Amino acid sequence: MAALALLANVPSTKMTVMPRAILNRDFKLRVPYELKQGQFRLFHELPSGMSMEVIFQKSVDYKNSDERRERMKNPPLVFIHGSFHAAWCWAEHWLPFFSQHGYDCYAFSLLGQGESDTPAGSVAGTLQTHAGDVADFIQKEIRLPPVLLGHSFGGLIVQYYIANMVNRPILETESLYPNLTGAVLVCSVPPSGNSGLVWRYLFSKPIAAFKVTRSLAAKAFQTSLPLCKETFFSAQMDDHLVLRYQKLLIESSRMPLFDLRKLNASLPVPSVPSSSVNVLVLGANNDFIVDAEGLNETGRFYGVSPVCVEGIAHDMMLDCSWERGAQAILSWLSDLDSQELI
Ligand SMILES: *[C@@H]1O[C@H](CO)[C@@H](O)[C@H](O)[C@H]1NC(C)=O
Ligand SMILES: *[C@@H]1O[C@H](CO)[C@@H](O)[C@H](O)[C@H]1NC(C)=O
Numbered sequence: 001m002a003a004l005a006l007l008a009n010v011p012s013t014k015m016t017v018m019p020r021a022i023l024n025r026d027f028k029l030r031v032p033y034e035l036k037q038g039q040f041r042l043f044h045e046l047p048s049g050m051s052m053e054v055i056f057q058k059s060v061d062y063k064n065s066d067e068r069r070e071r072m073k074n075p076p077l078v079f080i081h082g083s084f085h086a087a088w089c090w091a092e093h094w095l096p097f098f099s100q101h102g103y104d105c106y107a108f109s110l111l112g113q114g115e116s117d118t119p120a121g122s123v124a125g126t127l128q129t130h131a132g133d134v135a136d137f138i139q140k141e142i143r144l145p146p147v148l149l150g151h152s153f154g155g156l157i158v159q160y161y162i163a164n165m166v167n168r169p170i171l172e173t174e175s176l177y178p179n180l181t182g183a184v185l186v187c188s189v190p191p192s193g194n195s196g197l198v199w200r201y202l203f204s205k206p207i208a209a210f211k212v213t214r215s216l217a218a219k220a221f222q223t224s225l226p227l228c229k230e231t232f233f234s235a236q237m238d239d240h241l242v243l244r245y246q247k248l249l250i251e252s253s254r255m256p257l258f259d260l261r262k263l264n265a266s267l268p269v270p271s272v273p274s275s276s277v278n279v280l281v282l283g284a285n286n287d288f289i290v291d292a293e294g295l296n297e298t299g300r301f302y303g304v305s306p307v308c309v310e311g312i313a314h315d316m317m318l319d320c321s322w323e324r325g326a327q328a329i330l331s332w333l334s335d336l337d338s339q340e341l342i
């Protein structure tokens with residue numbers, strides 16, 4: 001994936017420091033994402049003064065909400081996107097779905113992505129700075145320990161968050177990385193990073209390897225609709241929809257999330273004792289980017305069996321069968337609840 005170094009030339013826009021929430025903020029995406037009913041766009045201000053876009057959707061209110069229901073309140077869900085995506089990818093289907101099932105949902109855009117501010121320099125940050133931004137948001141805005149969900153490279157950021165949370169120095173009274181109720185890794189890059197994936201593809205499926213590298217590293221998915229579909233979505237997906245998402249994918253990332261050449265130095269993710277946190281490792285059997293071996297590696301790292309959803313591609317939250325992935329997470333969440341009542 002050395003070709004990804006080419007992306008370092010993307011010019012950065014001027015850094016803007018925004019007050020917490022401005023209604024008439026100019027959109028950074030030239031095709032702004034229109035929120036659905038019940039969704040709000042907020043801006044979380046980081047200690048640096050930069051703002052991060054957060055799309056919020058509250059859980060539906062139960063008319064007869066009584067004390068007991070309050071006591072059994074579901075953990076909030078915090079969603080982290082991967083490369084070329086932004087908060088909107090969760091707002092399309094999964095935010096309405098989980099809100100309907102009684103969960104407060106927060107999806108945010110990492111720096112340099114979506115409607116978030118763009119830092120100076122050529123890349124948006126490192127695994128450590130992105131995980132720190134997530135922690136700052138959770139510490140200041142979320143009261144109950146949340147469930148953190150990360151997709152693709154966002155999953156790697158979640159893994160770094162967990163490592164920081166678990167391996168914090170003993171006696172440190174107030175951690176910068178608040179406790180989680182759990183974590184969900186959706187088609188996540190495995191803890192050793194993506195170099196293993198690339199080498200495996202190169203030897204086992206050279207044509208696929210060439211395609212996936214060209215699609216992602218050379219950003220060919222931006223100009224080829226079939227390649228965009230093959231990289232992120234199922235073959236049955238409607239082309240009009242793929243075209244719409246392709247436009248959003250092109251606009252979402254103003255700079256790469258990481259410098260992939262330096263990423264290797266912070267990998268593998270520091271190990272944590274298994275069972276130190278509840279983790280769901282969720283994969284898709286038609287994933288063009290993360291293969292079964294990658295999924296197994298992530299499962300072994302956390303001492304859990306991965307769950308692989310059939311008939312779905314890498315962009316599980318946008319794909320035509322998005323509901324299958326959401327259902328798998330929902331049933332895992334309900335098991336978490338019953339564990340806590342014991
Ligand atoms: C967070 O989790 C650790 C380890 O389980 C526990 O010792 C600590 O008390 C928890 N902190 C809070 C604020 O709940
Ligand atoms: C990244 O690290 C892995 C093992 O940690 C190594 O096998 C691989 O060659 C490295 N890749 C690069 C581009 O340095």
Ligand SMILES: *[C@@H]1O[C@H](CO)[C@@H](O)[C@H](O)[C@H]1NC(C)=O
Nearest residue numbers: 291292293294295296297305
């Ligand atoms: C992944 O793990 C499952 C269950 O242990 C096993 O059946 C499968 O062969 C593994 N796949 C790969 C590619 O390692």
